[in-house]
Every structure is written in structure tokens, then in C-alpha cells.
Amino acid sequence: MRLFRAFAFVVVPQRGVDSPSAPRGGRIALRPPIRGVLDKAFDDTRSRQGTDIQLRVRTDGTRSSEVRDSLISLGFAGDDAALTAARKLALRLSAAMDERSGSGLLVATAARENAQAADRRIALWVFPSDQFLQLRVAADLSDIDIVTNAFSRNSSQRKLATFEGRNIAQHFLTGRALDFQARSGVRDVAEYWLDLFLDATHAIADQQGTRLLADILHEAARSDLDLDDKERLTAAVIGLRASQRTRWSIDDVGREFLDGGAGEAFQEAAKKVIPDVGSRTTVFDLSREEFDRRIGQLLYRLENGVSVLVPLGESNAVVVQDSDGARQLRVEGVIRDEKLRKGNV
Amino acid sequence: MSEHELRAAYEARLTRLEALALTLERATKQHLEGLPHIDRIAFRAKRVDSFVEKARRKAYESPLDQVEDQVAGRVIVFYRDEIEPMRARLAEIFGAVEEAQHEPEDVSSFSYESFHSIVVIPAALTPEGWSDVERRPTTFELQIRTLFQHAYAESEHDLVYKPPLALERDEQRKIAWVAASAWGADEVLGQAKASIHSRVDDTAS
Numbered sequence: 001m002r003l004f005r006a007f008a009f010v011v012v013p014q015r016g017v018d019s020p021s022a023p024r025g026g027r028i029a030l031r032p033p034i035r036g037v038l039d040k041a042f043d044d045t046r047s048r049q050g051t052d053i054q055l056r057v058r059t060d061g062t063r064s065s066e067v068r069d070s071l072i073s074l075g076f077a078g079d080d081a082a083l084t085a086a087r088k089l090a091l092r093l094s095a096a097m098d099e100r101s102g103s104g105l106l107v108a109t110a111a112r113e114n115a116q117a118a119d120r121r122i123a124l125w126v127f128p129s130d131q132f133l134q135l136r137v138a139a140d141l142s143d144i145d146i147v148t149n150a151f152s153r154n155s156s157q158r159k160l161a162t163f164e165g166r167n168i169a170q171h172f173l174t175g176r177a178l179d180f181q182a183r184s185g186v187r188d189v190a191e192y193w194l195d196l197f198l199d200a201t202h203a204i205a206d207q208q209g210t211r212l213l214a215d216i217l218h219e220a221a222r223s224d225l226d227l228d229d230k231e232r233l234t235a236a237v238i239g240l241r242a243s244q245r246t247r248w249s250i251d252d253v254g255r256e257f258l259d260g261g262a263g264e265a266f267q268e269a270a271k272k273v274i275p276d277v278g279s280r281t282t283v284f285d286l287s288r289e290e291f292d293r294r295i296g297q298l299l300y301r302l303e304n305g306v307s308v309l310v311p312l313g314e315s316n317a318v319v320v321q322d323s324d325g326a327r328q329l330r331v332e333g334v335i336r337d338e339k340l341r342k343g344n345v
Numbered sequence: 346m347s348e349h350e351l352r353a354a355y356e357a358r359l360t361r362l363e364a365l366a367l368t369l370e371r372a373t374k375q376h377l378e379g380l381p382h383i384d385r386i387a388f389r390a391k392r393v394d395s396f397v398e399k400a401r402r403k404a405y406e407s408p409l410d411q412v413e414d415q416v417a418g419r420v421i422v423f424y425r426d427e428i429e430p431m432r433a434r435l436a437e438i439f440g441a442v443e444e445a446q447h448e449p450e451d452v453s454s455f456s457y458e459s460f461h462s463i464v465v466i467p468a469a470l471t472p473e474g475w476s477d478v479e480r481r482p483t484t485f486e487l488q489i490r491t492l493f494q495h496a497y498a499e500s501e502h503d504l505v506y507k508p509p510l511a512l513e514r515d516e517q518r519k520i521a522w523v524a525a526s527a528w529g530a531d532e533v534l535g536q537a538k539a540s541i542h543s544r545v546d547d548t549a550s
Binding site for chain 1: 372375376406407410411413437438439440441442443444445462465467468469470471472473474475476482483484
């Protein structure tokens with residue numbers, strides 16, 4: 001698609017301000033260098049993980065929200081209405097930001113294949129402000145200028161949200177968000193960007209994501225794995241339960257906990273359970289209660305100090321019965337190897 | 346697009362719509378597992394004839410992505426006062442973009458009643474090959490009804506919505522009476538339930 005419209009505004013944090021000032025900026029000329037920078041910036045995102053998002057809209061039949069209406073104006077309305085929409089988004093972003101964010105440059109662009117095409121792609125960028133040093137060389141005494149009115153296009157703190165579709169009720173309800181500061185889901189898209197500015201949620205509900213993850217782990221356990229890989233899967237489950245981190249994507253889990261045969265089985269299972277590629281990088285909050293319910297019991301600690309670890313998918317290997325008011329566990333099997341650890345005697 | 350082309354395009358996607366319906370049904374059943382007073386949860390992909398007929402009747406510009414009940418689901422509950430909690434529960438996993446309680450505008454009329462919502466299709470639940478479907482739907486329809494609302498709605502769909510010929514006045518009045526009776530049954534069942542629960546609470550305290 002080719003950019004046909006772009007707007008830029010300087011946004012400063014104004015959250016909580018009663019009468020926020022209108023951001024400075026407006027329509028920008030799409031000169032070849034600017035077009036090149038924006039196209040390259042967009043192309044660079046293709047290799048990055050992002051998260052699917054869904055806009056919150058009114059359910060009264062209008063499907064309206066300030067963000068959705070603005071996106072549609074940016075893409076399909078006349079120049080004046082598009083400018084008004086961009087200005088509205090800039091003010092909205094400013095009102096969403098607090099002092100932790102720092103100022104930035106909001107760039108809103110619209111792209112299409114050609115003038116007759118019905119589809120549009122709308123991109124909302126935030127490039128954080130930065131200071132640069134500029135050397136002025138003089139014969140007698142050189143100097144360094146500090147350039148302050150600048151914004152970084154390579155900063156890890158830049159953000160992007162994209163939306164595509166036609167001007168119909170069924171489109172511009174979902175999009176994709178990238179936070180370049182988020183590293184493999186350790187920190188996902190900044191909450192002010194997603195919740196307060198875009199008025200959106202992650203596209204996978206927490207309980208749904210948790211169930212899908214459990215399904216994937218069970219599916220992986222059903223594949224032709226040796227016992228070591230099955231134990232790795234079980235260790236991944238225990239690691240997930242014990243982790244302080246709660247926000248994951250499916251890909252995050254595979255990367256963090258699994259490699260080798262178990263990792264491959266997990267990836268294959270993930271593709272089978274969730275064919276959509278983008279969904280596998282979309283984050284959700286792991287619901288521990290739901291996860292425990294879906295995974296089932298894997299670790300038993302007995303009164304005599306013995307612990308029994310049941311590999312995922314092998315729950316039939318143990319029998320748990322109620323006996324005389326207590327739950328009794330019985331397990332039988334052939335010993336594969338025995339180890340006496342140093343220092344544990 | 347001619348009717349023939351539209352029919353062919355819809356037939357080409359039907360397998361994936363059916364797979365999507367299955368996945369959505371499973372996800373809904375998992376989410377509602379253990380909740381009482383649910384009679385059934387069922388999802389379906391729209392039949393080809395039904396899609397083509399709707400596309401023609403509503404004169405959509407782009408029916409392949411504008412018809413929003415290509416996949417539809419229905420949750421049937423026992424009591425009317427459980428519709429709203431069910432709606433809220435389903436909102437935990439499905440993002441609604443449109444909601445409406447369908448009922449007659451005229452307070453003296455009785456006919457079809459049902460809660461309808463239009464929900465974004467979660468990409469994580471779409472089947473393999475879904476992204477290859479051109480002009481694919483982005484939403485599906487989700488209804489919540491009581492048993493009595495459903496019993497009336499199914500008969501009405503057969504006799505009134507697609508009648509073999511124009512209905513006579515007496516026939517229309519009888520069908521309206523059934524709708525009123527269904528409404529009344531829901532109303533009285535709700536009152537009886539409230540009364541019973543109130544007496545249970547009194548006994549417990």
C-alpha cells in the first residue's frame with residue numbers, strides 16, 4: 001500500500017489536566033525522504049512480535065468510539081475531517097500520558113493501494129522525544145549545539161498500532177499493537193497506550209488464553225516424546241505456576257521454558273491448536289486457577305516426605321483413592337534410573 | 346457478483362465456517378462449564394441457501410463479509426433473570442460490538458423475544474486456512490434465550506417468518522397468543538423461583 005496522507009503532532013503528558021492544551025502540529029507533506037522513513041519504519045515491524053487488540057465500541061448499533069471514528073475519518077474522510085480526527089487523537093494521547101512517558105511525536109498515516117481501492121491501512125506511531133548533539137565546526141572555535149526539538153525513530157520506546165479494512169461496520173474493530181520496549185512479552189504494550197489511548201483490550205481474554213495454553217501443553221504431551229521431553233513439559237508447567245510473571249503469549253511460553261524435542265512438540269501443538277500466527281504472539285494474563293483446573297494434578301507430596309511427579313499426559317499412572325478419610329496415592333512402574341545426589345546424603 | 350458466483354464463494358468457505366462454529370461452541374461450553382440452568386449451547390454455520398437468500402433480501406454491497414450470522418451461537422437458559430448474568434459471563438471471553446434485546450415495541454403486542462449480540466470472531470479460535478478466506482467475516486452472532494422464548498421462536502420461524510402462504514387473521518392471533526403465553530410462562534416461572542428462593546432464605550436464617 002502507498003501512503004497518501006500523514007499528520008504529526010507533538011504530544012506532551014497532560015493526564016489529569018482539566019483543560020489540556022491542543023497539541024501542535026498538523027498535516028505533513030509526504031516528501032520522498034519522509035515517505036521513505038515511514039515506509040522503512042513500517043517494514044521494520046514485520047519481523048517484530050505484536051499483539052492483537054480489539055477496540056471497545058458502543059454496542060447500541062453505532063459501533064462508535066472516539067478512536068474507531070477517528071481511524072475511519074483518517075482513512076476515508078476528506079482532508080479537513082481527517083485533520084480534525086488526527087488532532088482529536090493527538091489530544092487523546094496527550095490526555096492519556098503522564099510524566100512517566102515523556103513527550104513524543106504522534107504520526108498518523110493512511111495508506112491504500114491506489115485511489116480507487118476500498119481498503120485502507122491506518123498506522124498510529126509514537127516516536128519519543130530525544131536530544132541530539134550537533135557539531136558546528138569553525139576555524140577558531142567549534143561548538144556543539146544541543147538539538148532539543150527532535151524525536152527518535154529508532155528508540156526502543158516508540159510505539160505503533162495498525163488497523164486495516166474497508167469503511168464497513170465489520171472492519172476497524174480490531175488491530176495490532178507493537179511496543180518496541182516490550183521484550184518478548186516481558187512487558188507488553190504499555191497500558192496507557194492500549195487502555196487509555198486506543199481504548200482497546202488484548203484480543204485474547206485471559207481465561208481463553210489460559211485454556212488454549214493448557215490445550216497446547218496437553219496436545220504436546222500426546223505427541224511421540226521420550227520421557228525426558230515429557231518431564232521437560234511437566235517442568236514447564238511447574239515453572240509457569242511458580243513464576244511471578246503473569247503475562248504471557250503462547251510463543252513466550254515456548255521460548256522461556258522449552259527447547260529440544262519438547263520445544264518442537266510445543267510449537268507443533270501450538271500451530272495445531274491456534275493456527276493464527278498473530279494470536280500466538282498476543283499476550284494474556286495467565287489465570288492460575290483456570291490453568292490448574294485444565295492441567296490437572298501433577299505433583300503430589302506425601303506425608304512421609306516422598307514427592308511424586310507425574311509427567312503431563314501420564315495422569316493414569318497414579319491412582320488416588322479416598323481411604324479412611326484420607327486420600328491415598330498408589331503408583332507402580334519399572335525404575336528407569338536411580339540417582340543419589342551429592343550433598344543430599 | 347452474480348447469485349451463482351456468490352453461492353460458489355460461500356460454498357467454498359463453508360467447511361471453515363463449520364470448523365469455526367465447532368471451536369466457538371467448545372470455547373463457550375468450556376467457559377460456561379458448571380453453571381446451572383443452561384439447557385443447551387449450540388453453534389452452527391449458516392446454510393448456503395439461507396446465506397444466498399439473506400444476501401439477496403438485505404441487498405448487501407458485500408455480503409461475504411457483511412452477513413454477520415455466517416456463524417451463530419445460541420445459549421438457552423431456564424429463567425429470564427439469567428439472561429443478563431449470562432451475557433456478562435460471555436462478555437469475559439467475547440467482545441461484543443452490538444447488543445440488543447429483541448422484543449415488540451408495542452406494549453400490547455406479543456411476538457419474538459431474544460437477546461442478540463454481534464461479537465468479534467477471536468482470531469485465536471479461527472481454523473487453519475481462515476486467513477486465506479477472502480472477504481471473510483469478522484463477527485458472529487450470539488443469542489441468549491429462555492426455553493420458552495426458544496420454543497416460540499422456532500415455531501414462529503417456521504410458520505410466520507417463512508410461511509407457505511399468507512396467514513389468516515385467526516392464525517395470526519393464535520400465534521400471538523402462543524407468544525404471549527411464552528412470555529407469561531417466563532414471567533410466572535420467574536415469580537415462582539423468586540418466591541421459593543425467598544422462603545429458602547427465610548428458613549436458613
